[in-house]
Amino acid sequence: MKVLGLIAGGIILFIASLLVAGANPVTAVSQLITGSVGSASAVSGTIREMTPLLILGVSVFLALKAGLFNIGAEGQFVIGSCFSAATMLAIGGPLGVVVGVLIGAIAGGLWALPAGYVKAFRNGHEVITTIMLNNIAINLTKWLASGPFKGEKAVSASTATLPIQSQLTPLIKVGQFELPQAVVVGILLTLGVGYWLSKTTSGYELRAVGANPTAAEFAGVKTKQVTVKAMFLSGAIAGIAGALQIAQFEHRFYDGSSIGYGFDALGVALLAGGNAFGLFASSFIFGALNKGGTSLMGLGIDKGITTMVLAIVIIIFAAVKYRQKGGQHD
Amino acid sequence: MNLAVEMSQISKRYGDVQALDSVSLRVEKGTIHALVGENGAGKTTLMKALYGAMSADSGSVSINGEPVTLKTSREAIAKGIGMVSQHYGIIGELTNLENLILGAENGSILTPVQNQQRAQDLAERMGFQFDWNAESSTLSPAGGQKLEILKLLWRNSQIMILDEPTAMLSPQDSDALYASLKQLAQQGTTIIVVTHRLPEVFEHCKRVTVVRGGRHIADHEVTEVSANQLAEEIVGGSVIERPTPVSNSQPTDSLEVRDLEVKGDKGQIAVKSISFALKKGQLVGIAGVDGNGQRELFHAIIGHAKPLSGILTVEGSDWTQTSIADRIIAGLRVIPEDRHHEGVIEDWSLFENASLGLQRLPEFSDISAGQQELGPTMAEKFSTKHGGLNQPMSSLSGGNQQRFVAGRALQVAPNLILAFQPARGLDLNSTTKVYQEIRRRCDEGATAIIVSFDLDELLDFCDRILVMNHGEMFEPKPEEARDRAAIGRLMVGAG
Known part of the structure; x- marks a missing residue:
């Protein structure tokens, strides 16, 4: 009921803001729908937008289950992208992709590790540390792309383009419709993480730490280790997202290649509620709005309007859904 | 007699519990007056009525002979009454000066220079030394207690209520504290000390009032009463003749504790070089008034608190450095003090809570299957009332959560x-059932340690009773092992 109310509220809010912006809501909404799911190519575009959001959503979701708010997914994504691109270029061929994804995972995981350690052993807040790590990641990769990893022919901060054998092809291609391999990996990751969290002992212990660290400690859970592990895994998944983004879509790493997917992923994970499978729906909605929002530009409406509405919906959602956890008791 | 405080016929009822039943208290001006009693005797409730933190159902209060109504603490403070609670309120991140003036700033702009001057004057008057600009987190327990007393002076308190002021202090610090209090009393301040430590009463106080079970029991000049009489008045006589529980204890050693020292949360030494050994099959009760180191000892045996020194062994194997997880695998089962924070995850279903703490045992190698299989038995063991095991733990009442937690602890090979x-939170019937089940497990070879503040409960069910007082462990003499009065004397340090 609450979710339905939220969706209705979001739609009303959206229509109201369209009116304020001086657009015809009917045209705009139909444009939004056509632009995101109205044709085979629109659906493909939505899936392309959805792919990094889904995988990054899993990353943030996993950390959230351990009671950690990983604002650093963006930085881990960028680090994963950058190092996997360099690896794929260095090794080449299909093997380069496999090793590249692995390196992307390790790089993303290691990038998140300091935040995990600081949280576990010094109780320093992960929101602060991961934001700082984002700043470092973005500038470090910028330097790498304009220096050590710079492509020979590149004019700006960018690596070379992957050779054709290292570019992931769509798994299915029917006319204008494409199903990228990366989204399949994302779906498998979601299912895997969902299973791990709900059915295994280590997943159970991770959730216990997130839900009540003191009770978890009394139950014999090594809460510090779990915190570090959760942060590493979350970073590694974000790194995989970054690597797949290069192999499947971008084919090179360049400064600014992420348009803030890591931040959108916070919304994706929050909107999924407590359920891993909710990530499919929430990443699809975000992907569709990203894609469809672009097509609103033709009507003279800024794409930002969808971002804005979504942000308001998430704030309300967070206030409703997480009020007991975050709210004050008694 | 020049009375600073006169409380008469104060009554207060909370639901079914008559917390105070026509209690009167008369305190002479310029003296240190002790208010003594067990946990739940009504000491703190009575003091809250004086401090305006609780409004009594009936009764009257006079301060310096003038009848007053104290509906809020603000009104009490205005009448010159101040209170330091047992869990004192020093904020570690603030400086000593900031803590001192907190809530009693003299305007919207702070005037640190003048404030520091006055603070220094007050401290010198008391013979205290403070670095006013240091963070209060650096204070020792004794320093924190002194700062609390200065806070009362800052507010010009003429009547000070101190709740267990020496609970966290070493004997030397306690003596120094009382020396300062005596000095204040000589200057005309009236001091009420809530305590259960009889040596302090005899050494430092002028008069003493005993409360028990919400009733006024006696008033004495300290010089006119013996420690034994006072201890008996505090714990009361035993009404029922109770049989000694039968123990099937075995000659083999179970838990052995040697020279254990554990720190408390305020940095004090809460457990002071304790040694004791238990046999397999024993059901041992640890008696004592709250805050005498039982909690820290309990946490050290669980593995939650790291001891400063000493050794813990169980059946010969050294537990001192082992993790909680390993202790659980070796058979440690816990019914924690604070089930809300330590025992359950309220957002989770009863099924999910069924494996909490047992998740690494073979019974839960398939965690969902284990929950499905054992969850219902745990709930049934003590008749937990619930609306389905897939409902969240938060849907259960406190008593039913306790039933479930107890059922879980006693389910798998303790x-x-x-x-x-x-x-x-349990009724008498459920209490009996829980203890019967613990006894059954002990007869099978387990060992049980029960910490309780209810001596009668321990006498009813435990075959051996130890007593903690001020961080030390005492055991009554064999011929007095079941003697309620003798154990009571040990609890209040009059043994």
Whole structure:
């Protein structure tokens, strides 16, 4: 009921803001729908937008289950992208992709590790540390792309383009419709993480730490280790997202290649509620709005309007859904 | 007699519990007056009525002979009454000066220079030394207690209520504190000390009032009463003749503790070089007034608190450095004190809570299957009332959560059972059932340690009773092992 109310509220809010912006809501909404799911190519575009959001959503979701708010997914994504691109270029061929994804995972995981350690052993807040790590990641990769990893022919901060054998092809291609391999990996990751969290002992212990660290400690859970592990895994998944983004879509790493997917992923994970499978729906909605929002530009409406509405919906959602956890008791 | 405080016929009822039943208290001006009694005797409630933190159902209060109504603490403070509670309110991140003036700033702009001057004057008057600009987190327990007293002076308190002021202090610090209090009393301040430590009463106080079970029991000049009489008045006589529980204890050693020292949360030494040994099959009760180191000892045996020194062994194997997880695998089962924070995850279903703490045992190698199989048995063991095991733990009442937690602790092969107030929130029938089950497990070879503040409960069910007082462990003499009065004397340090 609450979710339905939220969706209705979001739609009303959206229509109201369209009116304020001086657009015809009917045209705009139909444009939004056509632009995101109205044709085979629109659906493909939505899936392309959805792919990094889904995988990054899993990353943030996993950390959230351990009671950690990983604002650093963006930085881990960028680090994963950058190092996997360099690896794929260095090794080449299909093997380069496999090793590249692995390196992307390790790089993303290691990038998140300091935040995990600081949280576990010094109780320093992960929101602060991961934001700082984002700043470092973005500038470090910028330097790498304009220096050590710079492509020979590149004019700006960018690596070379992957050779054709290292570019992931769509798994299915029917006319204008494409199903990228990366989204399949994302779906498998979601299912895997969902299973791990709900059915295994280590997943159970991770959730216990997130839900009540003191009770978890009394139950014999090594809460510090779990915190570090959760942060590493979350970073590694974000790194995989970054690597797949290069192999499947971008084919090179360049400064600014992420348009803030890591931040959108916070919304994706929050909107999924407590359920891993909710990530499919929430990443699809975000992907569709990203894609469809672009097509609103033709009507003279800024794409930002969808971002804005979504942000308001998430704030309300967070206030409703997480009020007991975050709210004050008694 | 020049009375600073005169409380008469104060009554207060909370639901079914008559917390105070026509209690009167008369305190002479310029003296240190002791208010003594067990946990739940009504001491703190009575003091809250004086401090305006609780409004009594009936009764009257006069301050310096003038009848007053104290509806809020603000009104009490205005009448010159100040209180330092047992869990004192020094904020570690603020400086000593900021803590001192907190809530009693003299305007919207702080005037640190003048404030520091006045603070220094007050401290010098008391013979205290403070670095006013240091963070209060650096204070020792004794320093924190002194700062609390200065806070009352800052507010010009003429009547000070101190709740267990020496609970966290070493004997030397306690003596120094009382020396300062005596000095204040000589200058005309009236001091009421809530305590259960009889040596302090005899050494430092002029008069003493005893409360028990919400009733006024006696008033004495300290010089006119013996420690034994006072101890008996505090714990009361035993009404029922109770049989000694039968123990099937075995000659083999179970838990052995040697020279154990554990720090408390305020940095004090809460457990002072304790040694004791238990046999397999024993059901041991640890008696004592709250805050005498039971909690820290309990946490050290669980593995939650790291001891400063000493050794813990169970059946010969050294537990001192082992993790909680390893202790659980070796058979440690816990009914924790604070089930809300330590025992359950309220957002989770009863099924999910069924494996909490047992998740690494073979019974839960398939965690969902284990939950489905054992969850219902745990709930049934003590008749937990619930609306389905897939409902969240938060849907259960406190008593039913306690039933579930107790059922869980006693379900899977316990070897060493640790229970802190296991009967909390339970009726008599359920309490008996829980203890019967603990006894059954002990007869099978487990060992149980029960911490409780209810001596009668321990006498009813435990075959051996130890007593903690001020961080030390005492055991009554064999011929007095079941003697309620003798144990009571040990609890209040009059043994």
